[in-house]
Amino acid sequence: MFRNVLQGTVCAAVLLGAVGNAQAEGLTLKAPAKIAMVYISPRNDGGWTQAFDEARQKLETELDQKIQFVESVPENAAAITPVVDRLIARGANVIIGTAFGYSDTFLELAKKYPDVAFLNGSGTTNAANLESFYGRTYESQYLCGMAAAAASKSGKLGFVAANPFGQVNWTINAFELGAQQINPEATVNVVYTGAWNDPVKERAATMALIDNGADVIGQHVDSPTPQLVAQERGVHGTGYHRDLSEFAPKATVCSSMWVWDRFLAPELKKVIAGNWQPSATGALLSMQEGGTDISLTKDPIISAANRAKIEAERAQLLAGKKILYSGPLSDRDGKERIAAGQVMPDADLWKMDWFVKGVKTQQ
Amino acid sequence: MDLLTHWLGNAPDFAVPFALAALGLILTERAGVLALGAEGLMLVGALAGIGMQLGVGVAGVSLLVAMVAAGAVSLLFALMVLVLRINQVIAGLALVFFCQGLTGLAGTVFGWTNRPVSGLNTVELWPLSELPLVGKIFVQNPLVYLTVLIFIAVVWFLYRTQTGLRLRAVGENPQAADAAGIPVLTYRLAAIVAGAALIGLAGAYIAVLSTKMWIADMTGGRGWIAVSLVIFARWSPWRALAGALLFGAIEALIPQLAATGVRLPQYFVLMTPYAVTLLVMIWVALGSRESASQPGALGEPFIREQRR
Numbered sequence: 155m156f157r158n159v160l161q162g163t164v165c166a167a168v169l170l171g172a173v174g175n176a177q178a179e180g181l182t183l184k185a186p187a188k189i190a191m192v193y194i195s196p197r198n199d200g201g202w203t204q205a206f207d208e209a210r211q212k213l214e215t216e217l218d219q220k221i222q223f224v225e226s227v228p229e230n231a232a233a234i235t236p237v238v239d240r241l242i243a244r245g246a247n248v249i250i251g252t253a254f255g256y257s258d259t260f261l262e263l264a265k266k267y268p269d270v271a272f273l274n275g276s277g278t279t280n281a282a283n284l285e286s287f288y289g290r291t292y293e294s295q296y297l298c299g300m301a302a303a304a305a306s307k308s309g310k311l312g313f314v315a316a317n318p319f320g321q322v323n324w325t326i327n328a329f330e331l332g333a334q335q336i337n338p339e340a341t342v343n344v345v346y347t348g349a350w351n352d353p354v355k356e357r358a359a360t361m362a363l364i365d366n367g368a369d370v371i372g373q374h375v376d377s378p379t380p381q382l383v384a385q386e387r388g389v390h391g392t393g394y395h396r397d398l399s400e401f402a403p404k405a406t407v408c409s410s411m412w413v414w415d416r417f418l419a420p421e422l423k424k425v426i427a428g429n430w431q432p433s434a435t436g437a438l439l440s441m442q443e444g445g446t447d448i449s450l451t452k453d454p455i456i457s458a459a460n461r462a463k464i465e466a467e468r469a470q471l472l473a474g475k476k477i478l479y480s481g482p483l484s485d486r487d488g489k490e491r492i493a494a495g496q497v498m499p500d501a502d503l504w505k506m507d508w509f510v511k512g513v514k515t516q517q
Numbered sequence: 518m519d520l521l522t523h524w525l526g527n528a529p530d531f532a533v534p535f536a537l538a539a540l541g542l543i544l545t546e547r548a549g550v551l552a553l554g555a556e557g558l559m560l561v562g563a564l565a566g567i568g569m570q571l572g573v574g575v576a577g578v579s580l581l582v583a584m585v586a587a588g589a590v591s592l593l594f595a596l597m598v599l600v601l602r603i604n605q606v607i608a609g610l611a612l613v614f615f616c617q618g619l620t621g622l623a624g625t626v627f628g629w630t631n632r633p634v635s636g637l638n639t640v641e642l643w644p645l646s647e648l649p650l651v652g653k654i655f656v657q658n659p660l661v662y663l664t665v666l667i668f669i670a671v672v673w674f675l676y677r678t679q680t681g682l683r684l685r686a687v688g689e690n691p692q693a694a695d696a697a698g699i700p701v702l703t704y705r706l707a708a709i710v711a712g713a714a715l716i717g718l719a720g721a722y723i724a725v726l727s728t729k730m731w732i733a734d735m736t737g738g739r740g741w742i743a744v745s746l747v748i749f750a751r752w753s754p755w756r757a758l759a760g761a762l763l764f765g766a767i768e769a770l771i772p773q774l775a776a777t778g779v780r781l782p783q784y785f786v787l788m789t790p791y792a793v794t795l796l797v798m799i800w801v802a803l804g805s806r807e808s809a810s811q812p813g814a815l816g817e818p819f820i821r822e823q824r825r
Contacts, residue, residue: 196621196733200631226621312776318783345775348787352737353728358527358769362776365523377732382633401633514778516786 180429181283183247184269187426189213190246191223192237194253201376201395202412206252206275208396209414216419217426222246229255231262238263242270248425250418251277260284271425275414278436285432287417289445291321292328293471294410295372296478297448297464298392299332301408302370303340304460305390306333312363313344313372314356314380318515320504322346325374325410328478329392330512335467336460343368344515351376357383364389370407381406390455397449407451408464416444438500442474479503486511524766524773526653529661530727532765534559534719534736536664538743539750539757540671541715546752547675548708549688551816553609554594555716556740557616562587562717563724564620567731568627570634580660580721587717588710590616595709599702602818613740621733629731636726658726667715672754684708688812691819701819719743749798751810760797767793 197207203225210221224237234256238249251260251274264272264284277286302311311333315322326344333340343366345359356379360371364387371391373380381402384391391402393409417439424430439445450456450464470476481492485508492498509515538555545552565586569579593615597608624630640662642655675681686694687704695701723739724731742764750756767790774781 196625196630198625198628198630226625343776343778345772346783346787347772349737351732353730353732353735354531354723354737354739355768355772357728358531359772359776361527362523362772365519365773366776366778368776377730378631378633379728379730382729401631514780516775516779516781516783 180431181269181271181425182428183271183425185245185247187219187248187422188246189217189219189221189248189250189422190241191221191250192227192234192241192252192256193223193225194227194229194255196225197223200378200401203252205396205412206414209412209418212415213418213422216415217422229253231259234259235263242267247271248422249273251275254278257286271430273418273421280432280434280436283432285421286436287445288321288436288438289412290438290440291374291410291446292324292478293441294446294448295325295374295394296328296332297450297468297471298372298408298410299329299342300336300460300464300467301332301448301450301456302329302372302390302392303333303336304456304464305407306337306340306370308367308369309337309340310367311340311342311370311372312360312366312368313342313374314359314363315344315346315374316350316376317348318346318507320506322374323506323509324479324503326513326515327506327510329372330510331478332467334512335463341512341514342372344513346516347375349375353377353379356380360384361387378402399449399451407453407456409449410446411449413444413447416447418444420444435500438503440474441468441471447472483510485509486513520773520777522650522653524770525651526656527769527773528762528766529654529657530765531768532761533661533664534723534727534739535743535746535764536758536761537667537719537722538716538740539746539761540668540754541712541719542743542747543712543750543752543754543757544671544675544715545708545712546747546815547688547812548684548705549691549812549814549817549819550598550705550709551605551609552594552709552712553606553744554591554612554616554713554740555719555743556736556738557613558587558591558713558716559720559723559736559740560616560620560734561590562720563735564624564629564731565717566721566725567629567632567634568623570725571629571632574635576635576637576725579725580718583717583721583725584714585717587720588714590619591709591713594713595706598818599705599709602820605816605818617734624731624733631730631732633730634725636729660722660726668754668758671715675754685812688814691814691817695819695821701821705819716740716743745794749794749801751801752812753810763793763797764790 193203195203214221227237248271254276257277257279260272260274261279264281272284274286276288330342347355356375360380360383369389371380371384373394378398378401381391381398385402385405390407391405393406396411397409399406479498481496482494483492484490542552562583566579566583569582594612597603598605637658639656640659645655646652683699687701691701746760750760
């Protein structure tokens with residue numbers, strides 16, 4: 155039996171070709187590592203890309219080498235391929251992408267350049283020399299939910315979300331689960347804008363939530379608009395991507411932020427050492443593995459007791475001692491989604507289309 | 518009841534950019550120039566307005582600078598369609614792409630992206646603002662009220678002055694207008710620049726007064742909605758204003774409904790603006806049998822002594 159399995163594995167490896175064999179011992183670069191990053195937006199976009207650029211600067215110190223970057227590369231093959239071709243022609247042999255829309259092109263490029271290591275943030279494709287990575291944003295958003303409930307007087311929280319996708323829905327559920335840790339009665343009203351980066355729609359959504367009594371606004375959209383509106387209206391909010399207190403210092407009590415350097419530094423060291431083995435399913439990073447973290451305000455609106463609770467949960471997550479989506483957990487209609495003692499598989503996380511009790515959304 | 522109050526109160530804020538952009542387009546197209554560049558010119562207005570607001574911080578000045586900037590960029594469009602007589606559809610599309618690239622680059626280079634600015638305080642129209650239910654409609658920033666005055670002024674200009682009559686004549690039958698001694702290209706140039714200034718004001722409204730910040734491509738297709746609004750309003754300013762209010766009302770209603778926590782089908786709600794556009798189009802098409810009021814020479818370059 156075991157023999158058959160082993161044969162099957164060997165067959166699969168042969169089918170994958172020579173590249174597949176390389177996976178077993180790790181990718182070896184043909185020359186000293188030269189790293190380049192490809193950004194989807196300008197490096198000072200205030201959010202997603204800026205977080206990558208901040209990681210790049212830390213990586214330069216940590217790895218003691220210059221890291222090149224190219225800005226504003228749109229998500230289509232005709233734009234990505236020449237950029238990466240040129241970087242590789244100039245000697246780059248580690249390419250880091252930053253977009254979901256780079257996935258397919260990066261897979262093709264990985265086949266074209268089997269000696270180059272590819273990494274892609276928020277991508278979906280993987281190969282012997284390509285690894286996609288993303289953060290378990292629900293962990294940091296869970297802590298933001300705690301902070302939101304701690305800052306709320308009414309217990310009515312609002313959430314401005316982009317599209318009803320799995321990775322947006324998991325942050326909404328986590329936000330509510332976190333809020334319940336502080337105030338079991340807390341509820342979250344969600345408005346989907348249908349766009350990732352439309353300040354007009356985000357403003358309308360935030361105004362509507364505040365009009366309906368929400369006094370802390372969480373967000374999973376790209377611009378800092380919800381925080382700006384919260385500040386204008388004299389309520390509070392929690393940010394996303396980066397520490398948004400930069401834009402709304404009075405309003406933002408907590409932010410879920412990317413800390414890519416914590417993941418990329420050890421990962422790139424493996425690439426440099428020649429023993430990098432990309433995960434076949436991509437790296438979905440917990441806070442322990444260096445995906446996200448939070449930045450919590452010093453404002454006394456969050457009481458010392460609540461601050462201690464948040465920090466305690468954060469320490470648990472950073473130590474990898476807490477798995478948020480573990481059973482028993484039921485949705486708001488009472489249907490059991492995760493049985494007691496079970497942990498939700500990643501495949502189901504990506505498909506999450508149900509909400510926990512206390513979340514109010516459209517269907 | 519609260520829903521109704523908040524909804525009506527927020528609707529003008531969404532309607533004004535559509536209304537101003539549509540009015541600018543009508544002004545240009547009444548002179549016979551097909552203007553598809555609204556999306557790009559709105560971005561120019563938005564960026565210029567934010568830049569000025571970050572630098573000087575006086576909203577009135579920022580809005581004026583936005584109008585001038587959009588007018589200046591439209592000179593390029595005028596050069597293409599009036600002097601070089603490039604196809605107006607292609608020139609309009611090229612203008613949009615040019616402006617998207619230009620504003621994206623400038624916003625990044627100058628570091629204006631995501632930087633919050635202070636807008637304008639709201640002004641209450643007392644005693645109307647004390648009315649039940651509809652009171653919040655009369656608590657808006659000054660440009661909302663000014664928009665109504667701008668509409669009255671432009672309509673008066675187009676339909677009550679000799680210059681307005683000439684401008685419309687240029688759009689209906691440039692050969693006849695030329696024979697009557699009207700300088701066709703001068704009128705068209707003026708109509709392009711004036712229209713662009715209004716479109717730039719619409720963009721600056723979004724950036725400086727509504728969202729109070731700049732992000733690349735922040736107009737999010739609203740310029741295109743204005744283009745379709747003009748067709749659906751059949752080049753009538755008042756109908757365009759009504760259409761803008763309808764669109765603004767729908768855009769304001771969607772998040773209000775969602776925020777109340779009513780469980781409605783999400784995708785159906787996001788579809789409403791487009792569904793309503795279709796319905797109104799059908800209703801307009803069925804309702805009126807009068808001949809289309811599209812300017813007769815819309816989209817046609819003027820070449821003196823050329824037969825039509």
